[in-house]
Amino acid sequence: MKKSVVKKVSTRKKKSASSKKEALPYLFYIEVGDIDGVNHESGGHRKTEKFLIESSHSLADVEAAYYKTQKAFKVNLTEECEEPENAALGSETIIALMKADKCIFDDIDPEFLLPEDFSLLYLRMAKLGNPKIITRPGKEIECLQIGGYGLFEDVF
DSSP: OOOOOOOOOOOSOOOOGGGSOOOOOEEEEEEEESOSSGGGTTTOOOOEEEEEEEESSOHHHHHHHHHHHHHHHTOOGGGSSOSTTOOOOOHHHHHHHHHHOTTTTTTOOTTSOOHHHHHHHHHHHHHHHOTTOOEEEOOOOOOOOOOOGGGSOOOO
16 A cells, blocks of 8 residues: 655745845935036026935946947937926937837836936936846935035025
8 A cells, every 4th residue: 555645735925036125235316407507507497306226236337328228229318308398208219219128118108207207217228228237216315414504605
């Protein structure tokens, strides 16, 4: 008579590797808008918005990957939306980016961009240049405010 072999099966779910958040060692801001104030002289608004980004790669690596994509697809995102109240990408840019990645505009309207969308597109273009790049929104960090009002000139 043969012995019956019963394999004990655990009913607990194993954590999948993807459910565990991968530690991303780099943290940087992406700033969108009238960044350097150069446009201020000609009626610029000096408005910017910053987005904290956690990344698997350094800022320099992300930027290099973006430029690789820019060169390959002849799309310069940083020159888009430069006119006042222009929140839309040009049709040539939209077509070129769709050819590069048909999902690049998922959750983004290229004809009515928000600053967050613009920064996300930049990161998606960087990922096209280096698919190993992983980014996600960073957790806000605390700011220690220490005064020093008199250290700055009143420019207005």
